[in-house]
Amino acid sequence: MKKYDFLFIHPSTHIKNISPKINNIVTYTIIPVGTVALADLLIREGYETMIIHTGIEQIYNRNFNLEDLIKKYDPLIVGIDLHWYVHSYDAIHISSLVKRLSNAFVVFGGFTASYFAEEILSNFMSVDAVICGDAELPLLKLLKCKDGEDFREVPNLVYRSGESLKRSKYRYVANSSDLNRLNFSNLHLLSNFDEYRRNISQFGDLDPFKDKAKLKTQGWLCLGRGCSVNCSYCGGGKDAFQLLTGRREPVFRAKERVLEELARFEEMKISCVYMDFDPFPEKRDYYHDLFDMIRREKIDISSQFLLWSLSDRNFLRDFNRTFNPLYSTLTLSPESGSEYIRKLNKGFYYSNSELLRWLENIKREMIPIQLYFTSGLSWETVSHFEETIKLAKRIVEEYPVVSISCNPIELEPASPRFLSPKKYGISLKTRKFIDFYNVFKGLAEGLPIHSQLGYETNYLSEPLIIELSQQFREIMSSVQYNKWEKFFFKSNL
Amino acid sequence: MTFNIRENGFKIESRLPTALFNEAPFIYTGPDFMSFPLGMISDIINNKNRSIQRFFPITISKFQGKILVDQMFCFSFFYVNDEDDLIFYLTHPFWFDRSNMKDTMDFFIMQIEGFANKMNCNQIELEIHENFTSCIAYPTSLSHLSYYLNRDRFQADDLKFFQRYGFNEVNSLFCYEQCLEGIEKNLKDKISDAKKYKAKIINQSDFIKIKDKINNSFIKAFSLSTKDLIVSHRLLPPFNKSMFILNKKNKTSMNSSINGFVQWVPNLFELFRKRCSPIPYLHYHNFKDFPFKCGKIINWAIDEERDELVIALMYHTINMMKKRGIKKCQFGFIHNKQDFMYNILKFCGFSKVHTIKLLKRKVLE
Numbered sequence: 037m038k039k040y041d042f043l044f045i046h047p048s049t050h051i052k053n054i055s056p057k058i059n060n061i062v063t064y065t066i067i068p069v070g071t072v073a074l075a076d077l078l079i080r081e082g083y084e085t086m087i088i089h090t091g092i093e094q095i096y097n098r099n100f101n102l103e104d105l106i107k108k109y110d111p112l113i114v115g116i117d118l119h120w121y122v123h124s125y126d127a128i129h130i131s132s133l134v135k136r137l138s139n140a141f142v143v144f145g146g147f148t149a150s151y152f153a154e155e156i157l158s159n160f161m162s163v164d165a166v167i168c169g170d171a172e173l174p175l176l177k178l179l180k181c182k183d184g185e186d187f188r189e190v191p192n193l194v195y196r197s198g199e200s201l202k203r204s205k206y207r208y209v210a211n212s213s214d215l216n217r218l219n220f221s222n223l224h225l226l227s228n229f230d231e232y233r234r235n236i237s238q239f240g241d242l243d244p245f246k247d248k249a250k251l252k253t254q255g256w257l258c259l260g261r262g263c264s265v266n267c268s269y270c271g272g273g274k275d276a277f278q279l280l281t282g283r284r285e286p287v288f289r290a291k292e293r294v295l296e297e298l299a300r301f302e303e304m305k306i307s308c309v310y311m312d313f314d315p316f317p318e319k320r321d322y323y324h325d326l327f328d329m330i331r332r333e334k335i336d337i338s339s340q341f342l343l344w345s346l347s348d349r350n351f352l353r354d355f356n357r358t359f360n361p362l363y364s365t366l367t368l369s370p371e372s373g374s375e376y377i378r379k380l381n382k383g384f385y386y387s388n389s390e391l392l393r394w395l396e397n398i399k400r401e402m403i404p405i406q407l408y409f410t411s412g413l414s415w416e417t418v419s420h421f422e423e424t425i426k427l428a429k430r431i432v433e434e435y436p437v438v439s440i441s442c443n444p445i446e447l448e449p450a451s452p453r454f455l456s457p458k459k460y461g462i463s464l465k466t467r468k469f470i471d472f473y474n475v476f477k478g479l480a481e482g483l484p485i486h487s488q489l490g491y492e493t494n495y496l497s498e499p500l501i502i503e504l505s506q507q508f509r510e511i512m513s514s515v516q517y518n519k520w521e522k523f524f525f526k527s528n529l
Numbered sequence: 530m531t532f533n534i535r536e537n538g539f540k541i542e543s544r545l546p547t548a549l550f551n552e553a554p555f556i557y558t559g560p561d562f563m564s565f566p567l568g569m570i571s572d573i574i575n576n577k578n579r580s581i582q583r584f585f586p587i588t589i590s591k592f593q594g595k596i597l598v599d600q601m602f603c604f605s606f607f608y609v610n611d612e613d614d615l616i617f618y619l620t621h622p623f624w625f626d627r628s629n630m631k632d633t634m635d636f637f638i639m640q641i642e643g644f645a646n647k648m649n650c651n652q653i654e655l656e657i658h659e660n661f662t663s664c665i666a667y668p669t670s671l672s673h674l675s676y677y678l679n680r681d682r683f684q685a686d687d688l689k690f691f692q693r694y695g696f697n698e699v700n701s702l703f704c705y706e707q708c709l710e711g712i713e714k715n716l717k718d719k720i721s722d723a724k725k726y727k728a729k730i731i732n733q734s735d736f737i738k739i740k741d742k743i744n745n746s747f748i749k750a751f752s753l754s755t756k757d758l759i760v761s762h763r764l765l766p767p768f769n770k771s772m773f774i775l776n777k778k779n780k781t782s783m784n785s786s787i788n789g790f791v792q793w794v795p796n797l798f799e800l801f802r803k804r805c806s807p808i809p810y811l812h813y814h815n816f817k818d819f820p821f822k823c824g825k826i827i828n829w830a831i832d833e834e835r836d837e838l839v840i841a842l843m844y845h846t847i848n849m850m851k852k853r854g855i856k857k858c859q860f861g862f863i864h865n866k867q868d869f870m871y872n873i874l875k876f877c878g879f880s881k882v883h884t885i886k887l888l889k890r891k892v893l894e
Binding site: 224234247248249250251252253254303304305307308336337338356360361362363364365399402404406436438439516523524525526527528529 | 542543544545546547548549550551563564565566567568569570571572573580582583584585586590595596597599732733734764765766767768769805806807808810811812813814815816817
């Protein structure tokens with residue numbers, strides 16, 4: 037039986053529905069984009085490795101169980117990504133299984149693990165170490181350590197040493213040339229990659245997409261790391277990056293490397309590439325150059341591009357002539373219809389009139405848009421949320437919106453709101469890792485949970501925050517319906 | 530439900546490749562069109578107490594080493610015909626690569642037969658485009674996905690190829706074309722006949738009611754089914770003066786006196802052909818002022834074979850098209866058995882520009 041040096045395991049989040057009529061859900065299924073690059077790096081260094089996506093395996097192989105897999109591959113080290121807090125329970129659950137069935141060394145990584153490293157290691161003996169921040173060099177060093185010796189030399193590592201915890205004094209922050217040496221497109225290292233590219237979308241849930249005809253396949257592109265601003269709710273902002281990874285400024289990958297990866301995506305029949313890295317909206321030269329290169333290389337792919345702020349018309353034109361329009365969309369998150377609230381919470385501010393002018397250009401350029409709003413922002417009142425509904429209604433009625441959503445803003449570890457709740461006018465109900473763990477344990481086991489959001493604001497209670505988002509979705513659904521009914525039955529074109 | 534089967538170096542999966550839109554631009558105007566850019570469309574078909582997924586975009590690809598090379602794409606869907614049978618319908622398969630046609634087809638047939646069987650469906654229908662000699666206006670298909678037909682890509686010998694796989698021709702549908710000026714010239718002496726009928730512009734709701742109401746004695750545009758609403762009612766926005774009924778002038782009440790109706794649509798390919806969007810309705814703001822040059826009659830019906838009725842229908846249609854600046858008219862979905870229509874259109878100077886061949890194949894159990 038093949039023995040693996042390193043086995044990456046992605047823990048999907050499981051939600052058990054209490055009602056027998058509703059299926060249980062496997063959700064939050066996107067793998068952090070860096071996982072593939074890490075696995076590829078290990079392969080190139082001569083280590084045997086692969087990535088297991090527990091959600092994909094469960095859905096497509098009814099007989100799948102992790103126990104058999106661990107016994108079969110008998111890995112030396114198991115790496116479990118705990119980037120997003122939603123995997124808090126499932127990541128720990130998997131680590132316990134691994135420990136029970138093997139002698140593998142278990143290491144966690146990702147933002148949530150980085151933030152809660154000490155707490156995780158103190159409370160869960162199934163986790164041996166946590167890599168805080170960038171993991172490329174630390175993983176290689178870790179593999180070179182024999183039997184847990186010399187962990188001191190492994191940068192970014194927090195580990196257990198006897199009864200105490202130790203943090204390596206060496207810091208590793210990947211720079212541009214480090215990132216350029218990575219290959220994020222070796223997706224064949226992911227078991228059942230074929231199902232992943234077809235079935236994972238930004239919608240999150242992994243179900244067999246009952247009654248939906250799947251048209252596109254999606255790939256995630258790494259364009260760089262970091263951020264230049266701090267949004268109140270974001271655990272991946274400028275300060276969070278510095279705290280978790282030591283990174284002070286955003287770093288871009290070389291366009292040539294990105295281009296090579298796009299070409300490989302095209303070869304792998306990935307029809308749409310997800311691009312979510314836009315830290316300097318005022319200066320998008322990088323993208324104009326990259327788009328130009330994509331056109332020159334005649335790479336035929338669609339793009340879901342997430343703009344972190346508005347763009348000029350030139351960008352829209354460039355986007356339009358670069359990507360195949362089949363599945364190309366632009367995504368923007370105004371978050372609130374209230375300019376006051378947007379200004380207080382978002383790192384990149386734009387007014388409503390600027391937003392509407394941008395949407396006019398979107399209409400002229402015929403680009404489908406996806407919009408995200410939210411409820412529960414700091415200092416937001418019901419009246420501010422009414423402005424959100426008013427603005428969203430207008431946008432749906434007048435512009436080419438293919439998706440508009442509103443969900444309560446989440447409580448991300450290391451976000452400004454999480455670190456300074458009082459300053460941001462919120463009260464936390466979830467502070468520690470164990471709180472996140474218990475919430476997702478409750479969800480996985482179908483038990484009541486003490487708080488769904490983990491916070492309330494000075495102006496809005498938790499149930500009200502949830503209700504406002506629900507109201508938004510109901511109203512927008514009816515606005516969409518009326519728009520198209522009017523179009524098909526009352527318009528005169 | 531999705532396809533994803535790998536066998537003998539071939540793979541069938543539910544996927545619509547981006548290359549298709551480059552090589553054979555198309556327009557999708559079916560259910561859930563808004564979700565198209567998000568990469569999934571949904572619709573359910575109910576038949577004999579079962580609900581099943583309607584659409585299945587199928588791509589067949591071949592492994593060359595580790596690399597997948599797309600061979601063929603087919604937009605397929607289920608519908609229920611007037612005999613209440615479940616039919617698996619295939620649009621004209623688009624060949625990305627014609628070098629492995631036989632092997633690809635062997636694999637494709639085996640897979641879709643197995644699939645149809647699993648769905649308790651025992652008939653597969655296939656549409657093939659032939660003999661297109663002009664720019665064929667939207668819609669070019671009986672399905673909701675219309676290709677901009679290009680001779681290099683939809684080849685004439687495809688028909689023979691599929692016939693070798695047991696697909697038998699059951700129907701032919703024709704599209705005719707003539708410039709408005711030519712129609713007017715030919716109708717010059719028949720204006721008095723045409724004026725015996727008045728045209729009444731109707732709205733979408735009335736049009737749907739009337740279309741549902743007219744009985745089978747009407748001579749009308751071919752449709753796959755009258756029972757399955759998604760197939761029988763093509764989702765079209767109401768262009769100004771694009772739907773009307775014809776009444777003999779001495780009659781007054783609306784429903785009892787309908788002698789015919791027409792629905793025409795500007796050629797949406799003129800606006801969307803240049804690769805800008807597969808879903809025109811999302812960008813409907815552009816419709817109103819766009820100078821469309823070609824209009825296509827896609828829904829039509831007459832209560833009996835009377836020359837003057839068809840002439841009236843043409844006369845009123847071209848008057849309405851002219852107001853929109855249209856220069857050329859196409860008349861679509863005429864069945865090969867509707868010789869009467871053919872003769873009048875010939876008289877008006879129309880010539881045949883497109884044939885859709887409908888083929889059928891029994892599913893072997």
